[in-house]
Amino acid sequence: MEWSWKLGQVPEISFRDSTKHDIYVPINAALEDKNILEEWNIGDESIDSVVCMQALCSVSDPTAAAKQIYRLLKPGGQLLFWEHTASQDWVTRQVQGIWNLFWKPLIGNCHLRRNIEQAVMEGGDWKIIELGHDNIEPWQMMPRVWGHFVKG
Numbered sequence: 442m443e444w445s446w447k448l449g450q451v452p453e454i455s456f457r458d459s460t461k462h463d464i465y466v467p468i469n470a471a472l473e474d475k476n477i478l479e480e481w482n483i484g485d486e487s488i489d490s491v492v493c494m495q496a497l498c499s500v501s502d503p504t505a506a507a508k509q510i511y512r513l514l515k516p517g518g519q520l521l522f523w524e525h526t527a528s529q530d531w532v533t534r535q536v537q538g539i540w541n542l543f544w545k546p547l548i549g550n551c552h553l554r555r556n557i558e559q560a561v562m563e564g565g566d567w568k569i570i571e572l573g574h575d576n577i578e579p580w581q582m583m584p585r586v587w588g589h590f591v592k593g
């Protein structure tokens with residue numbers, strides 16, 4: 442799969458291997474594009490799995506996005522995510538806030554200091570299969586949070 446994106450826009454997805462077109466359909470839409478999603482029969486409780494990698498940093502409201510993902514998943518459907526998040530270290534969080542002033546407009550609304558774990562948790566009544574943190578040393582500007590959650 443190939444994708445390209447311009448700052449602040451939804452990525453364009455396509456397949457390098459044309460035989461994959463018989464199996465997969467890339468749908469270029471934002472999470473909030475209800476009409477486009479409904480054209481593809483993607484409505485509430487219609488999806489088995491969502492993979493979310495470095496997207497919740499850039500959506501306008503990560504909690505609303507997590508709630509939308511939760512709505513779209515079937516009961517028992519799974520969310521796999523890998524995102525960068527706010528540092529657990531107070532000083533580094535302040536530096537992230539300052540760096541954000543330049544980073545966010547340059548990298549298409551990418552926020553360095555969001556609490557992604559909290560946003561995903563608030564998305565719904567998840568069963569947590571795995572939840573992990575990487576790069577949590579105090580000086581890390583992009584500590585990671587990742588998880589495997591199932592819709593309860």
Ligand SMILES: C[S@@+](CC[C@H](N)C(=O)[O-])C[C@H]1O[C@@H](n2cnc3c(N)ncnc32)[C@H](O)[C@@H]1O
Pocket residue numbers: 446449450451452470471472473494495496497498499500501548549551
């Ligand atoms: C920092 S970029 C990361 C791109 C890519 N996921 C990566 O890991 O390299 C954030 C991505 O979130 C996408 N995005 C922003 N708002 C979105 C939305 N409402 N729905 C879906 N994707 C969105 C942007 O188009 C952009 O591709």
